[in-house]
Amino acid sequence: MYRIQQIKLPIDHKEEELLIKAAEALRIKKEEIKEISIFRKSIDARKKDEILFIYTLDVDTYKEVKISKRNNNISVAEPFIYDVQATGEKPLNNRPVVVGSGPAGLFCALLLAEKGYRPIILERGKTVKERVKDVEKFWKEGILNYSSNVQFGEGGAGTFSDGKLNTLIKDRSKRGKKVLEEFVEAGAPAEITYINKPHIGTDLLRNVLVNIRKKIISLGGTFRFEECLTDIIIKDNAVQRIVTESDIIETDILVLAIGHSARDTFEMLNNKLKLTAKPFAIGVRVEHPQKMICEAQYGEMAGNPLLGPADYKFVHKSKNGRSVYTFCMCPGGVVTASASEAGGVVTNGMSFHERDLENANAAVVVQINPEDFGGEENPMAGVEFQRYWER
Ligand SMILES: Cc1cc2nc3c(=O)[nH]c(=O)nc-3n(C[C@H](O)[C@H](O)[C@H](O)COP(=O)(O)OP(=O)(O)OC[C@H]3O[C@@H](n4cnc5c(N)ncnc54)[C@H](O)[C@@H]3O)c2cc1C
Numbered sequence: 001m002y003r004i005q006q007i008k009l010p011i012d013h014k015e016e017e018l019l020i021k022a023a024e025a026l027r028i029k030k031e032e033i034k035e036i037s038i039f040r041k042s043i044d045a046r047k048k049d050e051i052l053f054i055y056t057l058d059v060d061t062y063k064e065v066k067i068s069k070r071n072n073n074i075s076v077a078e079p080f081i082y083d084v085q086a087t088g089e090k091p092l093n094n095r096p097v098v099v100g101s102g103p104a105g106l107f108c109a110l111l112l113a114e115k116g117y118r119p120i121i122l123e124r125g126k127t128v129k130e131r132v133k134d135v136e137k138f139w140k141e142g143i144l145n146y147s148s149n150v151q152f153g154e155g156g157a158g159t160f161s162d163g164k165l166n167t168l169i170k171d172r173s174k175r176g177k178k179v180l181e182e183f184v185e186a187g188a189p190a191e192i193t194y195i196n197k198p199h200i201g202t203d204l205l206r207n208v209l210v211n212i213r214k215k216i217i218s219l220g221g222t223f224r225f226e227e228c229l230t231d232i233i234i235k236d237n238a239v240q241r242i243v244t245e246s247d248i249i250e251t252d253i254l255v256l257a258i259g260h261s262a263r264d265t266f267e268m269l270n271n272k273l274k275l276t277a278k279p280f281a282i283g284v285r286v287e288h289p290q291k292m293i294c295e296a297q298y299g300e301m302a303g304n305p306l307l308g309p310a311d312y313k314f315v316h317k318s319k320n321g322r323s324v325y326t327f328c329m330c331p332g333g334v335v336t337a338s339a340s341e342a343g344g345v346v347t348n349g350m351s352f353h354e355r356d357l358e359n360a361n362a363a364v365v366v367q368i369n370p371e372d373f374g375g376e377e378n379p380m381a382g383v384e385f386q387r388y389w390e391r
Contacts, residue, residue, distance in 0.1 A: 002026060002065060003039060003077035007055040011043075011306045022059045025074060035060040039077070042196035043307060048299030051307065082178040086115045095120050095222075096253035097242060099229045099265075102156020105257030106212055107179060113219035120251075121221060122244060124228035124262075125153025127213075128206050135160060144342060147228065151261040151340035154225065155209040160338070162330040162351040163200030165192055186211035189353075197311065201353030229258075229265060232272055261340045263383050270380055277375025277382050281327065282389060283365030285347045290332050290360045309355045312362070322366055329362035331355045344390030 004025045009017055018038075023030040040056035058077050067074050098109045101123040112119040124147045125131055131153035134145040151157045165183070167176055180193045183200065186208040192198035200208065213223060224244075231243035232254065239254045258265050260280070269275060290309050294302035297310035309331035316324045333351030340346075349361040370376050373385035 001077040001079070002059045002061065002067070003056060003075050004059060005056045005073045007057055008044065008052045009055065011051055011053055011301075011304065013053070018055065018057060021055075022057050026059065026061065026065045028061060028065060032062050033059055034062050038194040040196060041194050045297055045301075045307075045310075048301065051298060051301050080174065080177055080181070082174045082181075084111055084115070092117070092252060094249075094251045094253075096255065097122060097249060097251045098255045098257055099242075100156060100257035100259060100262075101125075101154050101213075101223070101225075102257060102259050103158055103179075104259075105156070105255070106209075106216075107182070108255050108257055109216050109221055110182065110212065110219075113216045113221040116220065118220035118222070119216075120249065121216070121223045122227050122229055123154060123223065123225050125149070125225065127225055128154040128159060128209050131155075131159070132206065139337060144339060146340070146342075147226065149340045150336060150338035150348065151259065154213065155205065157259050157261065157338075159205060159209065160202050160336060160348075160350050161205070162328070162333055162349060162355075163202060163205045163353075164328065164330075165198040165200065166196070182212065183208055186215065199351070199353075199355070201355070202350045203352045229256075231268060234272060263341065266380065266383065275379040277370040277373075277379045279367055279369045280382065281363075281365035281367050282386070283324075283327075283363050285335050285349060285361055285363050287335055287359050287361040290358060293331065293360045309360070311360075314364075324364065324366045327363045327365050329360065331360050332357045333361055334359070335361050339390075341387075341390075344387060346390055 004022055007021045007025065009021065019030050019033060019036055022036055023033060037058045038055060039058045042054050044052045044054050095118050096112055097120045098105045099122045101121055105121060109119045109121045126134065126148045131148050134148040135150055138144050138149060150160050153159065165180060171177060180198065184190050184193060188200050188204060188208050192200065217223065227244045227246060229242055229244055232239060233241045233243065239252060241248055241250045242254060291302065293312060294310045297312065298304070298307055301307060311329050311331045312326065313329065314326045318324060328349055330349035330351045332355030333349050334357055336348050336350050338346045338348040351357065374381040
């Protein structure tokens with residue numbers, strides 16, 4: 001299999017042209033190509049009058065092809081294999097417990113389940129189906145359910161989101177690819193594996209979550225919804241058992257995938273363990289007509305369905321050394337109230353798969369370091385800092 005980068009085509013090109021370009025690049029006849037698949041697809045809109053799609057293609061040929069060492073755009077593609085080696089020699093005394101069913105908890109549980117560890121997943125919120133009802137009630141009537149809301153419940157904080165799946169880290173370990181492949185297996189569109197900035201949308205994501213849950217259960221995992229971790233019993237520097245609102249569970253492996261909003265759990269942990277405050281970002285959400293963003297990015301091509309709704313990203317380094325940047329931009333989306341605590345305003349953004357609403361929105365944030373809020377002396381000071389601005 002060969003990987004060819006930098007194949008540029010006009011946005012209205014025919015599918016056949018991918019084959020022609022691949023054959024040209026490999027200097028073979030197109031009949032000698034067995035299979036072709038898109039590895040990456042992005043938009044080059046630097047010249048507004050000549051917007052292009054840029055492809056990286058994986059090409060399987062009937063016979064071996066000689067690749068010139070001077071051609072940096074062609075390489076031999078390694079097959080995708082993601083495997084975490086199980087470590088440890090002694091069988092565990094008890095099943096591992098993963099607290100939280102957000103992206104971190106779900107994928108941790110999936111990998112444990114794939115290796116036969118039969119994890120127990122504790123989630124304080126409800127299943128996605130029940131959670132949607134609570135969140136809609138909050139948005140319509142302003143009645144907040146403290147354990148089933150935009151932050152808490154199956155899928156964690158990202159369930160009511162744009163479902164953006166791009167990351168700025170280099171995917172050397174292939175974890176990102178594993179996540180995307182699992183999403184596709186669970187019902188997400190296949191294009192997320194190759195589009196430069198993939199997104200699922202809150203509507204499709206809900207079904208994907210249910211299918212991932214079913215897969216974990218089929219591999220021996222157990223989900224316990226509406227069950228909040230309230231205490232950890234530690235002896236000789238090791239977890240012995242954990243306490244929930246309704247049970248005591250023996251375990252020696254505990255994974256805390258509790259996200260950034262479980263302030264009561266942070267409080268409990270702070271009384272048990274040595275916590276360290278970390279930097280975070282804080283800011284506002286801005287909203288503007290999607291049409292305006294499309295025109296700015298695509299000029300006269302704005303509105304072309306082949307391009308879809310445009311996005312943007314800004315970074316500004318201010319004179320005092322701090323960076324201000326946009327984050328979580330939601331094309332054709334909506335600004336949502338996202339509180340999990342009473343008395344404050346927390347906003348976020350989400351979009352549906354089609355991203356076809358009138359407005360775009362994005363967070364404009366600035367990085368805050370522990371020294372800004374007294375985090376070096378008190379690890380919980382960041383929570384108070386957040387509360388201050390939320391109220
Ligand atoms: C509205 C919104 C839109 C977003 N959009 C995007 C996006 O498009 N793309 C993107 O990459 N990121 C997005 N984010 C951010 C992303 O959702 C988070 O970075 C991500 O969810 C963090 O994953 P996590 O698993 O670490 O934690 P979380 O998703 O926060 O999950 C933690 C889970 O733990 C549970 N929990 C907490 N404490 C306990 C306890 N004591 N006992 C039992 N269960 C507990 C919670 O109920 C929750 O379900 C968005 C966030 C929000 C709120």
